Amino acid sequence: MQMRSERSGVGFVLMFATGIVLVGTGVIDPLGAFLVALVVAAAALFATPYAFWLRADDQGVTLVRYLVPRRFAWADLHGLAMEFGNEAEGDGRLLTLRLRLADPRGRVPGPLLGKFPVTDEDTPEGVPSRAMAELFAVFGERELPVEEPEFANEVLQVRGLPRLPPLRVWAAPPEGVPAAERAYKDAPGIDAEAAALPDEGLRPRQRGRREYLLRRAALADRVFLRDGDGLALAIALRAAEQLVKYDRITVEGDQRHYVRQQYLSWRTLNP
Known part of the structure; x- marks a missing residue:
């Protein structure tokens, strides 16, 4: 169901190819070849509503x-x-x-x-x-x-x-939730990751939104593990909650466990 405008390039390529072949072989005169080519282009552009x-x-x-x-x-x-x-x-x-x-x-x-x-x-x-x-x-x-x-x-x-x-309940993998040391073993440094992520108000609205939420939740979790203060914990829990909400699941217990498992999977796919 692609937009027809995205098929215009295909239509024009077919039009020129058809015209060249018909004129080159001498099957019909140039005017007739041009008209046939136009029909081919129109068919590619409009005839089929779905791609x-x-x-x-x-x-x-x-x-x-x-x-x-x-x-x-x-x-x-x-x-x-x-x-x-x-x-x-x-x-x-x-x-x-x-x-x-x-x-x-x-x-x-x-x-x-x-x-x-x-x-x-x-x-x-x-x-x-x-x-x-x-x-x-x-x-x-x-x-x-x-x-x-x-x-x-x-x-x-x-x-x-x-x-x-309704939302599905997330189940930890059979081998258990990865420890924070394993989940964040290959992660960039905290300062480098904080600099790479945009501010809250500039976060991606659409494409890359989940990746942003995941990385931000992992970063907040790592900051708490480093600093250990109450404010850092509140920020980490809030960031984990936003990821869980975006993924439309229910996590029983500490939602940071879900963040760690998902971050480890994401790093495996995006080394």
């Missing part, structure tokens, strides 16, 4: 883009990645949907599912498409996380579908 198809069954999902199918088992999916951003051309806003294949997200984005126009407040624009609502519903039924649940629930409500399920 992909997504089918779900009991085993997983099949994503078909440019007639090439890719199969993903449910066990390999970690949810839906959702990012808001400005259009490449124009002043509008877009929601980009991707399959999330890693937990936490790595640097390589998952397969693109589509792009949808949204309001300046990052809420659904007009009546959301039925396809997008059904996509949220399928992931909700599978209890796979959707990164922007408020947006998804608004879409589901407009289309008369059930809301996403």
Whole structure:
């Protein structure tokens, strides 16, 4: 479901290639070749409203883009990645949907599912498409996380579908929660990390938001472990709570345990 403007380049390439081939082979005259090329460009740009198809069954999902199918088992999916951003051309806003294949997200984005126009407040624009609502519903039924649940629930409500399920409870890995020494062993120095992270008011609004929350929570935890004062503890607990809230889970006990486990996983994927 890519925006048509993003397919304009493909359409013009096809147009020129078609025109060159027809003129070069002498099949038709130059004017006729030009008209055929225009039809090809228009077909690439307007004929198909969707650039992909997504089918779900009991085993997983099949994503078909440019007639090439890719199969993903449910066990390999970690949810839906959702990012808001400005259009490449124009002043509008877009929601980009991707399959999330890693937990936490790595640097390589998952397969693109589509792009949808949204309001300046990052809420659904007009009546959301039925396809997008059904996509949220399928992931909700599978209890796979959707990164922007408020947006998804608004879409589901407009289309008369059930809301996403309640928050899941986070369970520590079988080997136990990593100790702070292990979780932060390869982390940058505290001062270097503090300088690298933007201030609270300048934090990423969309892309990179989870990474920011995770790194900030880990940094606050490390500051408390170094200083040990009550204010540092309050800041660390608050930062951990914000990460847990963003991930839409419930953590029983000290939420910093979740931060340490997630930070260790993130550092493994992003050395």
